[in-house]
Amino acid sequence: MACSAESTSKRQKPDEADRISNLPKSLLCRILSFLTTKEAVVTSILSSRWKKLWTLVPKLDFDYYELTTTSSSAEVQSHKRYNFNFAHIVSRVWALRSASQVQKFRLHWDHGVYDPVHMDTWVRAAIARGVEDIDLNIDPNSNGSFYMPFSLFNCKTLRALKLSGNFEYDTPPSSSIVFPSLKILHLEFNFNSCDYLFTLPTLCPVLQDLSVKVHCWYANWHCKFISPTLKRLHLYMKFDELPYKLEIKAPALEYLNFGGHLDSILLEDLANLVEAVIDIDVDLTKIDYYEHYGSRVWDFIGELGDIKSLHLSANTTEFLCNASEFDPPVFHNLSFLKVKGPCMLHVLPHLLQVTPNLAVLLVEKEERNFFSCEKEESFTCDMIVYEEPLQQVVRKCLSSCLTTLHYKGFEGLKNELKLVKHFLKRAKVLKTMKISSYDLNSEEKLCVLKELLLFPRHSRSCQIVFS
Amino acid sequence: MKFCTVKQYFDDENNNNVTNGIATTVIPLPNKHLKIKANNKEMEQYEQELLRNVMPQELTKLILAANYLNFKEALDFFCRTVANAIQNKSVDYVRKFFGLESDFEPGEEEKLCKEFAWSFEGVDED
Numbered sequence: 354m355a356c357s358a359e360s361t362s363k364r365q366k367p368d369e370a371d372r373i374s375n376l377p378k379s380l381l382c383r384i385l386s387f388l389t390t391k392e393a394v395v396t397s398i399l400s401s402r403w404k405k406l407w408t409l410v411p412k413l414d415f416d417y418y419e420l421t422t423t424s425s426s427a428e429v430q431s432h433k434r435y436n437f438n439f440a441h442i443v444s445r446v447w448a449l450r451s452a453s454q455v456q457k458f459r460l461h462w463d464h465g466v467y468d469p470v471h472m473d474t475w476v477r478a479a480i481a482r483g484v485e486d487i488d489l490n491i492d493p494n495s496n497g498s499f500y501m502p503f504s505l506f507n508c509k510t511l512r513a514l515k516l517s518g519n520f521e522y523d524t525p526p527s528s529s530i531v532f533p534s535l536k537i538l539h540l541e542f543n544f545n546s547c548d549y550l551f552t553l554p555t556l557c558p559v560l561q562d563l564s565v566k567v568h569c570w571y572a573n574w575h576c577k578f579i580s581p582t583l584k585r586l587h588l589y590m591k592f593d594e595l596p597y598k599l600e601i602k603a604p605a606l607e608y609l610n611f612g613g614h615l616d617s618i619l620l621e622d623l624a625n626l627v628e629a630v631i632d633i634d635v636d637l638t639k640i641d642y643y644e645h646y647g648s649r650v651w652d653f654i655g656e657l658g659d660i661k662s663l664h665l666s667a668n669t670t671e672f673l674c675n676a677s678e679f680d681p682p683v684f685h686n687l688s689f690l691k692v693k694g695p696c697m698l699h700v701l702p703h704l705l706q707v708t709p710n711l712a713v714l715l716v717e718k719e720e721r722n723f724f725s726c727e728k729e730e731s732f733t734c735d736m737i738v739y740e741e742p743l744q745q746v747v748r749k750c751l752s753s754c755l756t757t758l759h760y761k762g763f764e765g766l767k768n769e770l771k772l773v774k775h776f777l778k779r780a781k782v783l784k785t786m787k788i789s790s791y792d793l794n795s796e797e798k799l800c801v802l803k804e805l806l807l808f809p810r811h812s813r814s815c816q817i818v819f820s
Numbered sequence: 821m822k823f824c825t826v827k828q829y830f831d832d833e834n835n836n837n838v839t840n841g842i843a844t845t846v847i848p849l850p851n852k853h854l855k856i857k858a859n860n861k862e863m864e865q866y867e868q869e870l871l872r873n874v875m876p877q878e879l880t881k882l883i884l885a886a887n888y889l890n891f892k893e894a895l896d897f898f899c900r901t902v903a904n905a906i907q908n909k910s911v912d913y914v915r916k917f918f919g920l921e922s923d924f925e926p927g928e929e930e931k932l933c934k935e936f937a938w939s940f941e942g943v944d945e946d
Contacts, residue, residue: 372919387903394939
C-alpha cells in the first residue's frame, strides 16, 4: 500500500516516491477508471510500466462518436492511418484486456451501423466477467435492436442497468425473480406497445432507483407497477397527449420526479414521500380544454399531501394558473417550495394559502416566448399583501416559519418591491433574503438595492443578498 | 469511524511523510463534501483550484492519504482530478505531469502507436 520506501534523508530532493506514476498499480488503475477506454489506452505509450496498465482497468467505456471521429486536419484525411471500425476496436480491446472483472461496461452505439450480434457478444462477455454496472445506448433510428439475453436477467452481480434506444425482451413469467441484485434501473425507449413496460421493474426484488422515460404512440394502455423497495422514481411520459392509466404502489418511495403528459395516475400509499418534482411538459396548443388539464394537475399535486419539498417547473405553473377549478388540500409538512415560470406570481397566493409551515421559498420568474398569460401580476401581489383569508395564513407562516426567501429574475417592478417589502415586514424568523436579477444593469441594481435596504425588517438577523 | 484511522495515521511512524498540509486538506473534506455534494459546479471549481495550487506530487500524497484513511469519496475525487488533468493531453505533457521518462526500446513506441492508432485520434498536439 505504501509507495516505494524512501528514507527520510532523501527528502531534500524532489522525491521519486512522490511522483504519481510511482503509486501502486491499484491506485493508478483507479485514476484510469475515470477516463474512457480510448483515453486510457493512450497511456500505454508513456513508459514500460504503463504499457499494460490500461488492461487492468475494471471499466470499459466505448462511445461510437468518440472512437470514430477523426480530426479534421488535412494530414489525416489525406492518408488514413488505420482502417479499424468501431466493432473492431471494441473486440480488440476485449481480446487484449486481462481476464479480470469488468465492473462497469458502457457502450454508446448511437451512430453508425449497429450490429446486434456484436452487442450481444460483448454484453455476454461482460456478464461472464461479473459486471456490476451496464450502460447501453443504441440509436433509436437504427434498424436493429438489442435483444436482452436471459443471462442478463439472471446476472447476480448486476447492480445498475441503463438502457436507452431499441430494446426487446421476452417478458419473464410473473412468478420469476429477475435481476436479483439490481438497485438502479434506467430505461429510455420508444415503445410501440406499452403493455409490458412496467413488468420488468416490478419483478426486480431490491430495486431502489427507477427511471422510465418513454415515448409511446399507443393509446389507452393500463399498467400496474408494484415495488416494496423503491425509493426514487423518475417518470417521463411523452405520450403525444394520448390517454393512459398507471397505478403505482411503492410504499417506500421518498422521491418522485414526474415529467411529460399527465393522465390518470393512481398513487397508492405515499406515506414516505418526502420530495416531489413536477414538470408537466405538454404542447399547450394540442390540449382541448386546458383549464381542465390544469385542474388535473392541481389534483395530482393534491395527492402528494404529506411531502416536505415540492418543485414546480415553469410549465407546471402555467397549467396551475389556467386551471378552472381547483381545491388543493393543506400541505402541513411542506417546508420547501420552489416555483418557476412567468406565471409564478399568479400561482403563489394559492400555494401560500395551503402551506402554513413553509420555511424555504424559492421563486424564479422565467421569460417564455410562446405563451403569455393574461392575469395581472399586480392583482396577485395585492392578494398576498391585502386579501383577508389569505392574510391570516400568510401571517402565521411568516411570523413563525419562513427562514429563507430567494427571488430569481427580479425586475424591480413596483408590485415585486411591494411583495418583498411585505415579506420583510412580517417575517419574524427570516434569516436570508436573496434576490437576483437577470436583466438589470448595475445602475438599476444599485437603485433597487438601496430601496431594499431601506425596507423595515421584522427579523433583526435577516441578511439581504442581492446579485 | 473515520477519526480512528486518522489518529492511527499520525501515530504510525511509517507515514512520516504526511505533512500538516495534507491533514488540513483531507480532513475537512468530509464536511466540505457533504455541503457541496449536490452542487456539481462548486466541486468543479474546487477541483480547478486544487489543480492550480497543488503540484502533482502533492496530489500523490493526497491520494495515498485518502486511500490509507479509507475515505472513498476523497480518493475518487482526487483520482478524478488527476484523470481530468491528463485527459486527451499529448504524451509529452502527461510524461511531464507524471515525472516520467520513456524507457522503451527503439521502435517499441512506434509499434504501440500503430497498434492503437485509433486511440491517438483527437489527442492534443501539445
